[in-house]
Structure formats: C-alpha cells, structure tokens
Amino acid sequence: MFRRCSTPAGWRALLAGCYAVVILTAPMARLLVAAARRSDVPAAPALRLAIAGAGPVSDALSANFAAMFGCPLGRNYGCSETGATFGDPAALPEGVIGRPFDDVRILSPSGGETAELVLDLGHAVLANTERPLSIWRSGDNARRLPDGTIRLLGRRDARLKVNGQTIEADCLISAARVVSGVSDAVALVLQAPSAPDRDYLALVCEGNGIAPGRLAAAVAERGGAMPQAIATLKRFPRTAAGKPDRAALAAAVVSGKARRIACPSAEHRQPNARLPDDPVPAGIK
Known part of the structure; x- marks a missing residue:
C-alpha cells in the first residue's frame, strides 16, 4: 500500500506494517528513526520500498532506517523544473544517484570523464524559456561509472x-x-x-x-x-x-x-x- 507518511505518527504505522512503499525526505527519515528508537512498540514492518530525496542521504542514515524499518533508503534525484529523473530502490553509495528513469537519456557525461550532467528528459522542461525544450543542463559535475550509474561530483557554478x-x-x-x-x-x-x-x-x-x-x-x-x-x-x-x-x-x-x-x-x-x-x-x- 502507498500512503503519505508523516511524523510524529508515521513511525508507529511503519513499525506496525501499514506501509509497503514510502517516499520521504532525508530529514523526515532521520526523525522517524529517532522516534522509533525511543519506542517500545513491537516491530512488524512491511516496507518493500523507501525512496528519499530533497537532500543528501548518508550511508549511516540508510543503515539506521533499514535497522528500524527493514528497508534501506533508495536515492532520488531531480529538481522542481524537471521532476524526479533518477532513482534506485537499492541503497546506493553516497553521491551515486543510480540510473535515469524511462525516457530520460544521459547526453553527458559519456565514458569515464568528468563533465556536466546533461539530460534529454523526453518532455519539456518547466522553465521560463520562449520555446519549450527537453534538454536540461543540471549544473552538476558528474561521472558515469562502469555499471552505468552516475556519481555526482559537486556544482559547476555558484x-x-x-x-x-x-x-x-x-x-x-x-x-x-x-x-x-x-x-x-x-x-x-x-x-x-x-x-x-x-x-x-x-x-x-x-x-x-x-x-x-x-x-x-x-x-x-x-x-x-x-x-x-x-x-x-x-x-x-x-x-x-x-x-x-x-x-x-x-x-x-x-x-x-x-x-x-x-x-x-x-x-x-x-x-x-x-x-x-x-x-x-x-x-x-
């Protein structure tokens, strides 16, 4: 079941097995873990997928979330202009955003060089341009790893x-x-x-x-x-x-x-x- 998960009551529902899929922010995940640690509620979590976005997800946070709720945190990458563009249900290493979603193509980088992450989204970017474009220059330096996933290496601009x-x-x-x-x-x-x-x-x-x-x-x-x-x-x-x-x-x-x-x-x-x-x-x- 997919439901909106919110604190402070969300941790009780997670421990009780009410959620199978949750999408949340990294700070919310940290608060859920902290609340669950202080409880004596019997745990029977049923989570199959947990995706975190809107901020960095540390290895420690993912491990703590998995220890409490039985499912590690996957990563999600995107922005308000593009929506989510990358994601992976697995717990990826810090800085790795996985592979792009269907219909999103990586134009740059190619191979093992470091270059700006440039995407063809397959749909118009929500930006103030005279002509809607599907090409998105992220402003992030990135490297394509041998397995096809992308590692972020910081911003190119201010x-x-x-x-x-x-x-x-x-x-x-x-x-x-x-x-x-x-x-x-x-x-x-x-x-x-x-x-x-x-x-x-x-x-x-x-x-x-x-x-x-x-x-x-x-x-x-x-x-x-x-x-x-x-x-x-x-x-x-x-x-x-x-x-x-x-x-x-x-x-x-x-x-x-x-x-x-x-x-x-x-x-x-x-x-x-x-x-x-x-x-x-x-x-x-």
Whole structure:
C-alpha cells in the first residue's frame, strides 16, 4: 500500500506494517528513526520500498532506517523544473544517484570523464524559456561509472544545494566582499556534525580588521538565503592555482580555526533555516 507518511505518527504505522512503499525526505527519515528508537512498540514492518530525496542521504542514515524499518533508503534525484529523473530502490553509495528513469537519456557525461550532467528528459522542461525544450543542463559535475550509474561530483557554478534547496551563492559572496577589510569570501555547504543527513550554509571571509557587526548586517540586508554560520580567516588556504582551497576551508570552519562571528538575527533568516541540533560545533569561536 502507498500512503503519505508523516511524523510524529508515521513511525508507529511503519513499525506496525501499514506501509509497503514510502517516499520521504532525508530529514523526515532521520526523525522517524529517532522516534522509533525511543519506542517500545513491537516491530512488524512491511516496507518493500523507501525512496528519499530533497537532500543528501548518508550511508549511516540508510543503515539506521533499514535497522528500524527493514528497508534501506533508495536515492532520488531531480529538481522542481524537471521532476524526479533518477532513482534506485537499492541503497546506493553516497553521491551515486543510480540510473535515469524511462525516457530520460544521459547526453553527458559519456565514458569515464568528468563533465556536466546533461539530460534529454523526453518532455519539456518547466522553465521560463520562449520555446519549450527537453534538454536540461543540471549544473552538476558528474561521472558515469562502469555499471552505468552516475556519481555526482559537486556544482559547476555558484549555485549550492542545501537540503535540496538551490541557493544562489553569488549574491551572498558579493555582499560580503564589499565590507571593509574583506578581501575574499566563499560560501560552503557543510554537514551538520550531529545530523550527517542535514546540511548547513556557511560563509567564510578572508581579511584583516573585519567588523563583525558590519559583515553580519551586509549579509542580512542583501536578502536571500541566510548562512547558519559566518566565520573569518586572516588568510585563506589556497590551491596551487591560487584558488581558495574549499576542503581546507571546510576543515577550518569545523575545527574552529576559522573565527566565528554572530550570525544575522532570526528575523532575517528564511523559515526553518536553523537546523535541529547546533549545526556548528561548539568549538568554533
């Protein structure tokens, strides 16, 4: 049976065997697992298929879901303009989105090279174009694996995805760069330390003499998605090509080497922007 599954009562129905198929988000799956762990309800789950989308699905979350409800989490890939385009009922490795659905053709990448994921959807893309097109340029770097599945390797442009929501990072970075003392800025999507299936948006700024209040105000005033963490470094770690080393910057934020400043006040944030549990380790100063 296919039904809409929602928390907090959904976990009871799952354990009782009321659902055979569920489609849910990764955060909802995490909440279902947490609720089921605290219960003493006898388990007799009947799930045959569980598909999660709108955010990253960690290996740990899939394993925990399978332990509670007898079925691992499959992955789903798509967006509001295209609908779902990839999916697999099996628990795939992190970053692998499986094979495309019927009538969806992969135009790029081919072979083993890394290239933008470009699809022919077989139907018109829901986008503001003069002439409806079926070709969708995803903006995601990808590689086709020997078994025909696709592994995602990050974005090609300034757009970021935070828990399934697309964020335009250019405006955020531009707002930070005009603040006195800021010489460079980078927006990062990081995993919440206590919830690996949840992301948060971080803004890291390079420079000396940055006034925390001015930086926070500039970020808030420009509108758009708000970061859950803002941090500063006097000097960015950089690659051999001179570009900011994003992996090293992420490590600096998580470890506390980057100095955290006060984020914009709650009234400037998007609804539900704050993550359950503290998204930034307490060690960040």
